[in-house]
Amino acid sequence: MPAVPQFLQERNRQILTKGKDAFDIVGGQPSLAGAVSQRACVYCGSRVVLYPIADALHLVHGPIGCAAYTWDIRGSLSSGPDLFRNCFSTDLREKHVVFGGQQRLFDTLCLLIDKHRPQAAFVYSTCIVGVIGDDVPAVCKQVQLLKNIPVIPVMAEGFQGSKKDGYRIACDALFQLIGADDSKTIGEFSINILGDFNLAGELWMLSEYYRRIGIHVVASITGDGRVNDIRNAHRASLNIVQCAGSMMHLAQRMNEQFGIPFRKVSFFGIEDVADALYQVATFFHNQTLIDNATLLVREELSNLLPQLDVFKNALHGTKAAIYVGGAFKAISLVKALRLIGVSTVIAGTQTGNADDYKLLKKLCDDGCILVDDSNPIELSEFVKLTGANLFIGGVKERPIAYKLGIAFCDHNHERKVALAGFQGMINFAQEVYNTVSSPVWRFTRPHLAP
Numbered sequence: 144m145p146a147v148p149q150f151l152q153e154r155n156r157q158i159l160t161k162g163k164d165a166f167d168i169v170g171g172q173p174s175l176a177g178a179v180s181q182r183a184c185v186y187c188g189s190r191v192v193l194y195p196i197a198d199a200l201h202l203v204h205g206p207i208g209c210a211a212y213t214w215d216i217r218g219s220l221s222s223g224p225d226l227f228r229n230c231f232s233t234d235l236r237e238k239h240v241v242f243g244g245q246q247r248l249f250d251t252l253c254l255l256i257d258k259h260r261p262q263a264a265f266v267y268s269t270c271i272v273g274v275i276g277d278d279v280p281a282v283c284k285q286v287q288l289l290k291n292i293p294v295i296p297v298m299a300e301g302f303q304g305s306k307k308d309g310y311r312i313a314c315d316a317l318f319q320l321i322g323a324d325d326s327k328t329i330g331e332f333s334i335n336i337l338g339d340f341n342l343a344g345e346l347w348m349l350s351e352y353y354r355r356i357g358i359h360v361v362a363s364i365t366g367d368g369r370v371n372d373i374r375n376a377h378r379a380s381l382n383i384v385q386c387a388g389s390m391m392h393l394a395q396r397m398n399e400q401f402g403i404p405f406r407k408v409s410f411f412g413i414e415d416v417a418d419a420l421y422q423v424a425t426f427f428h429n430q431t432l433i434d435n436a437t438l439l440v441r442e443e444l445s446n447l448l449p450q451l452d453v454f455k456n457a458l459h460g461t462k463a464a465i466y467v468g469g470a471f472k473a474i475s476l477v478k479a480l481r482l483i484g485v486s487t488v489i490a491g492t493q494t495g496n497a498d499d500y501k502l503l504k505k506l507c508d509d510g511c512i513l514v515d516d517s518n519p520i521e522l523s524e525f526v527k528l529t530g531a532n533l534f535i536g537g538v539k540e541r542p543i544a545y546k547l548g549i550a551f552c553d554h555n556h557e558r559k560v561a562l563a564g565f566q567g568m569i570n571f572a573q574e575v576y577n578t579v580s581s582p583v584w585r586f587t588r589p590h591l592a593p
């Protein structure tokens with residue numbers, strides 16, 4: 144393989160080739176001006192975390208564009224209320240920028256709470272609100288007293304940093320709810336699931352696995368989330384954290400404040416799903432739970448493995464480029480792809496840290512390009528360099544793949560197919576197979592250089 148071209152010198156320590164470069168990627172650095180990062184803004188980061196709380200009001204205090212940008216941003220499903228799918232905005236105009244937007248925020252909040260009767264309200268502060276200095280917490284406090292529901296300011300002005308800073312702000316907002324209620328009945332063995340957003344009903348599949356083992360899910364934070372479940376989340380015995388990038392801060396705060404231990408897990412790929420179930424079953428030191436988990440995994444695998452073999456034969460020789468938000472997903476994807484005969488030649492994330500990249504480096508084969516906080520130009524060049532013929536990413540990576548004329552699998556917000564759990568592994572293999580084997584690529588491959 145030819146040498147990786149040099150793009151921006153300041154990014155040298157964020158790109159390496161496994162087996163060739165001896166250094167480790169640091170990760171977690173601010174994006175470089177001019178590098179056109181794939182990362183979203185702070186406000187967007189907070190919005191994607193809080194959005195799936197289905198019975199809450201989500202009000203964006205800012206110009207209409209910030210709200211439109213994140214309207215229905217995740218395909219999160221709800222088993223009940225759908226208030227969350229509305230995108231409310233104070234629609235700030237020039238006169239509010241000049242004279243202030245607090246009164247407009249107060250009026251809008253009161254009107255929406257009276258009309259929709261939410262269990263709580265989240266108020267997102269955007270860039271311009273940070274600039275003009277509206278006192279959002281004061282307005283929230285005033286409305287909370289008046290309407291007698293939690294009204295939580297999410298001080299996530301977009302210019303503060305990157306999407307990852309928004310995750311932290313969202314965790315702090317959630318923490319204001321936790322511990323506020325004791326009314327829910329809690330099972331003997333209880334957990335909270337942190338960091339699954341129920342994109343295609345996955346949270347329901349995972350909850351069902353735990354129910355079969357004998358474990359009660361107190362709160363799902365935030366997929367198919369409910370305000371009162373979150374208020375009771377302090378009473379669970381264990382937190383399991385899937386999307387560690389977004390939810391680790393909350394797990395740590397709950398550990399400090401309420402003494403709830405946490406385990407990092409992933410529900411993507413066979414090994415990781417099985418591990419997530421065993422980790423919880425063994426945590427409670429209860430033989431029945433361990434036996435139930437063993438039985439469940441055995442039953443699911445006996446159904447799954449013969450089906451996977453078919454895909455493995457068909458996909459042998461496929462080379463994948465992975466570029467996703469969180470590192471936990473990239474790590475699981477490398478393992479899951481290997482199971483179906485696909486090798487990973489590019490692995491990158493928006494928000495990975497040094498430890499994540501060390502793990503990725505260990506997991507990937509020699510020659511794999513690892514990249515932190517990449518951009519469309521770099522990713523396109525890496526695809527050409529490695530000859531990847533499958534791209535796995537999200538909405539911003541889809542056009543990169545299609546412009547290069549290679550197959551694409553959506554593993555992010557917009558997908559409609561459940562990719563977590565054991566059934567998710569079959570769905571994932573099917574999705575990969577469908578796109579890689581599409582006849583359309585016969586017409587586009589000639590444009591793939593070199």
Ligand code: SF4
Nearest residue numbers: 184186209269270301
């Ligand atoms: S960067 Fe600022 S203006 Fe743009 S969407 Fe984010 S909060 Fe809104």
